[in-house]
Structure formats: C-alpha cells, structure tokens
Amino acid sequence: MNRAPRKIEGFAIEFDEERIWRHIGYKKKSKEIKESLKKIIDSEKKRLGYLLEAKAIYRILPYEKTDKHPIFQNAEKVGLCVCTIGPKLEQESAKLMRENEILRALILDALGSEAVEEVANQANIIVAEEGKRMNLRPSKRFSPGFGEWNIKEQSFIFQVLPADQIGVMINEAFMMIPRKSISFRINFFKK
C-alpha cells in the first residue's frame, strides 16, 4: 500500500536542561552553572510558546516506490519524515544577534536545536508505531548526511514528501529551510 502523506501537529516539547548547557558550551555540572545564566535560559524558554511552530509530515512507501538506494535494501517499506519548528525562532535569534544580544541569540538557537530534535523523536515514535501496526519491524531513524546516506539524497525525500505543506524546502546545497528542520528515514522489515 502506498500511503498518502500525513501531517503531525500539536507536539508537546520538553527540554533536558543539561543538553541545553552543553549546546552553549558549558561542561560544568548543573550546580555550578551561574544563576544569572539559568535566568536567561528560563526567560528565553518562556518565549518559546509563540516562537515554536512544530510540525511534521511523513509517508510510508513500499520499497518498490523508493529510489532503491542501497540503504533501503532488504526493507519491506520505508518511512520518510520531515520535521520542523518553523522559521520564527531562528528569525528571533538573528534579531537578537543584530542587537548585540549574542548570548541570548545562542541560547535561543540551542533551545531550537533541542526542540526540533524532540519533534523528530516524537515523530519517530509515531512513524515507527504505524509500521508496527503493519506487522513490520522498524529500524532506528537515520538522516541524510550520516553514514552511507549522502546529504544529496535529501532530494529524494523532498520528491516524495510535500514538505512545503509544513513550510520546509531545500536549497541547492540540500540544506533545509527553515534551518531547524530534520529529515529522516525508518526502514521497516518483515518480522
């Protein structure tokens, strides 16, 4: 069955504080993080409500309908997904940068990176569950640019998924716009 693309919205995003600290170059243990820095992180977090527009779109294709790239080999079906948090956060981060609020810009960027990762994690579960309901075994998720799957293969995902419906495009370097977007595949195998 060649399933039509499905959109996912309404993600509830939670943050792992320590991962945010690592993003902004802090290696210290949590108790040693300056209170002033924690306050800035908290104040940026509070603004996320209107800066995040988390969406995803996915599709599960039979192997025959893929471009038969070696990385799909032996898969019965392939789930392809694009996730994003939209353009608002990165626009706000760029604005802060221009205003010489570099630290806040970096913190917002870190929160955005974590948020889109969380969206991808949640979308991963949804796509994998759908495969499981078809009595298939899902692989982990893989993104173009990692391992054997060249970033150029991004074009295949965008051929079969109307990612423009969630506002995501790719440029000539196969980079997704908005930047805070993640694409991935899940291979589904017979049990």
Next chain:
Amino acid sequence: MKSNGLTEKIKKAIIEGNRKDAEELAKEAVRKKLNLMKIIEDGYIQGIQKVGELWEKGEYFLPELITSAECMKGAMGILEPELKKEKIKARFKGKIIIGTVEGDIHDIGKNLVAGMLAANGFEVIDLGADVRPETFIEKASEEKADFICLSALLTTTMLGQKKIIELAKEKKVRDKFKILVGGAPISQKWADDIGADGYGENAMAAVKVAKKIIEKK
C-alpha cells in the same frame, strides 16, 4: 588626566561581563576627555585578553566569553564614534572579511567568531551567510583586508572554501590575504589539503590563529 583607576574598573567590568559598567565607564572616559586609545588598550583589550586566558584555563566557558564580547561591542559602540569625531584612527590588529560560504545559510557559529575577533581588536567586516566566492575576493581586495575567514557547516558546502582559495589564485590575489577556515565538518587536515593559512576549531582558536599570523607579518 590619569586613567589608571578607570582602566582597572574597565578590566573588571569586561572580565565579569558587566555590560552596564562597561558602557558607563566608556561614557565616563569620553566625559573626562581621557585618551580613548589608551583606555581601549589598557582597559578593554586587557580585560578581554584576561577573559581569553580564563577560557584557556577552563575557568570560563562560551557564555562568559560571549558576555564579555557583548560588553566590548557595547563599549566600542560608544568609543568609536568619539574617536572618529577626533579624527583618531582606531588601531586594529588587522582587517578581517568573514562570511559563510555560498549555499550555506548557517551563521550562528560565524557570528560568534566575528564577535570574538572584533572583541579582540580586529576590524571585522561580516558579509553574512550564503556569500558568493567572488564577493569574498572583491570585498577583501576593496577593503585591503588582511584575512578572509570562511565558515561552512555542511560537507556539501565546505567545498566552497576550496573554491574561494582557487578563485583567489586564479585572480592572482592569493598572497594578498591569509585565508582561515572553520565550521563543524572542518579540520586541520582539510585546511592543509585545500591550502588554507589556518583553521580555528572554535571562536577563541580563530582569534589565536589570527593573532599568531598577524604577529608574524
């Protein structure tokens, strides 16, 4: 008028990342008609150098570096127009053209590097992201820059760094600028392979490399 007390306060403000003080002290120096170049060199630059040392010792992290760089930018925004008014040419360590290569729209890392270079006394002209190779060369020639700093965040766009070095050779201007490269997929090996003059693993490393090159000049 003596400025010793003030430069010490300035150093403290920069080291502690106290932007309000850093800017107020700049205003005070202007009000008291002090030697602003001396204030910059003995106060602000000394302060940011200390911040760099604390970072190298592992006592400071990126947020502290950035906060101090913000303080520097805020204070320079007050002092530089005054220097211009007095027709005093600010003394920079060198002129840098920086940007993210064509096709690549990442700019936060590049902005951090630009900020740290500026805070450490370089004159920085930021061309932004997705910059054509020709633009780097044209602007660097026009501005008589000492450095071209190239950022790339993807394996697909890092080739743009090579393209710019080749273009500089083609235009016979390769020896006019030192070309530094950086970005997530970049390594010293890549820098050597493409014939770059230096590689900065992070913002402070970029400052260090640029300083080392300029000292040799």
